[in-house]
Amino acid sequence: MATVPDHLGVPHLVVTRHALVRQVLADPVTFRPDNALDAVTPVPVAALRVLAGHRFRLPPTLANNSGASHPEIRAIVADALHPDRVAAQRPWLTDLVRRRVARLAAALDAGEPVDLYAELAADLPLLVLARLVELPDAPVGAVKDFARAALELFWAPLDADRQLALATQVGRFHTVLRGFAATGGGLAARLRAAGHSPDVVVGALFFLLVAGQETTSQFLTLLLHRLTAEPAVRAGLRADTVDVADVVEEGLRLEPPIVTWRRVAAVDTTLGGTAVPAGSSVVLWLARAGRDPAVVPAPAEFRPGQRGSRRHLAFGAGAHRCVGAQLARLEAAVVVAEAAPLLDGVTVLRPPWCPDNLTFRMPDAFMIRRAGAGPAGPRRVATA
Numbered sequence: 001m002a003t004v005p006d007h008l009g010v011p012h013l014v015v016t017r018h019a020l021v022r023q024v025l026a027d028p029v030t031f032r033p034d035n036a037l038d039a040v041t042p043v044p045v046a047a048l049r050v051l052a053g054h055r056f057r058l059p060p061t062l063a064n065n066s067g068a069s070h071p072e073i074r075a076i077v078a079d080a081l082h083p084d085r086v087a088a089q090r091p092w093l094t095d096l097v098r099r100r101v102a103r104l105a106a107a108l109d110a111g112e113p114v115d116l117y118a119e120l121a122a123d124l125p126l127l128v129l130a131r132l133v134e135l136p137d138a139p140v141g142a143v144k145d146f147a148r149a150a151l152e153l154f155w156a157p158l159d160a161d162r163q164l165a166l167a168t169q170v171g172r173f174h175t176v177l178r179g180f181a182a183t184g185g186g187l188a189a190r191l192r193a194a195g196h197s198p199d200v201v202v203g204a205l206f207f208l209l210v211a212g213q214e215t216t217s218q219f220l221t222l223l224l225h226r227l228t229a230e231p232a233v234r235a236g237l238r239a240d241t242v243d244v245a246d247v248v249e250e251g252l253r254l255e256p257p258i259v260t261w262r263r264v265a266a267v268d269t270t271l272g273g274t275a276v277p278a279g280s281s282v283v284l285w286l287a288r289a290g291r292d293p294a295v296v297p298a299p300a301e302f303r304p305g306q307r308g309s310r311r312h313l314a315f316g317a318g319a320h321r322c323v324g325a326q327l328a329r330l331e332a333a334v335v336v337a338e339a340a341p342l343l344d345g346v347t348v349l350r351p352p353w354c355p356d357n358l359t360f361r362m363p364d365a366f367m368i369r370r371a372g373a374g375p376a377g378p379r380r381v382a383t384a
């Protein structure tokens with residue numbers, strides 16, 4: 001643990017050890033989740049005015065809710081994402097991914113570059129989410145832009161001009177969400193029927209649209225990238241000696257899309273022998289906890305199924321543990337099973353680049369090309 005100042009000089013207690021991160025997550029009374037959605041760079045008045053103009057509010061709903069309403073809101077969301085409903089998506093998702101992979105394989109065979117983020121990972125989670133939870137009828141691109149703008153506005157170091165631009169984008173979509181929250185069916189209707197205020201319905205939809213799809217897009221991209229450097233794992237998948245589910249867990253351990261998550265100390269307390277005053281921001285370094293040698297024997301190595309591999313904290317823990325874990329795992333398993341063969345013999349033209357962000361990795365592209373394929377490649381020359 002160390003106290004580290006952020007880009008504005010504000011101190012945060014950063015926790016890296018698996019046991020301590022887990023201890024904090026498991027104790028939402030001492031370490032409350034209230035600051036989960038607080039902007040890392042405080043939003044200046046001009047941007048706040050824009051948000052207020054869109055009646056933007058993020059009341060405690062899910063991740064940032066330590067109140068009595070949390071279990072009930074969570075139960076309604078968990079119902080929409082019930083494991084049986086999630087499992088029922090597998091055939092549809094497999095078919096969609098298989099068709100995409102066939103198209104991408106043809107492009108790679110023809111020597112063309114392929115962007116696995118844009119052409120495979122970016123929209124899949126949103127398309128699946130929309131089958132489970134009724135969402136506003138908005139173009140996929142608009143939802144993706146809004147979600148990425150929200151992740152930047154709340155978790156990135158920013159200047160005032162950028163904050164204003166992001167607030168405009170986030171605020172505009174928030175208005176769409178507010179309209180949908182008032183009239184939409186499915187989850188929105190169930191939350192309304194349970195007596196939750198319009199702000200709570202909007203807040204729940206907001207969080208789901210951001211956390212429920214952008215995270216998984218990021219994870220699929222990072223995991224596929226990691227697998228390009230793991231030929232033995234791909235060979236194991238091909239030979240059926242490596243389990244896809246184990247690959248997903250090892251991926252979550254080593255390449256989690258959410259690298260940190262925050263809590264705030266509710267009272268004066270101690271953690272691992274260190275005094276933690278009430279009000280302290282506690283930054284839990286989930287990615288680092290996954291590499292704790294106390295938990296896995298080969299922390300930096302991608303070894304599917306190694307002891308401790310599944311004990312990562314990529315989905316958090318305790319009362320606020322990710323409700324979408326099952327869904328994210330299913331999506332990743334289908335993508336790994338179908339798309340890993342694409343990675344054989346490819347060259348990485350552009351690895352995923354991740355901007356400065358406290359919590360989310362947000363890769364923007366992942367370009368590959370089959371080495372030796374295509375018009376100018378040796379295979380063509382050899383044929384000639």
Ligand code: HEM
Pocket residue numbers: 025033062063064074077081129207208211212213215216219256257258261313314315316317318319320321322323324325327328
């Ligand atoms: C690889 C993908 C994902 C990762 C790594 C991830 C990670 C996380 C983390 C770290 C938390 C905070 C947990 C805590 O405070 O202990 C969380 C909460 C949450 N996640 Fe996920 N998530 C993913 C995908 C999803 C998906 C697909 C959905 C839904 C469609 C989802 C919905 C939620 C919700 C609703 C919460 C708040 C739960 C609560 O506070 O009760 N997540 N997630």
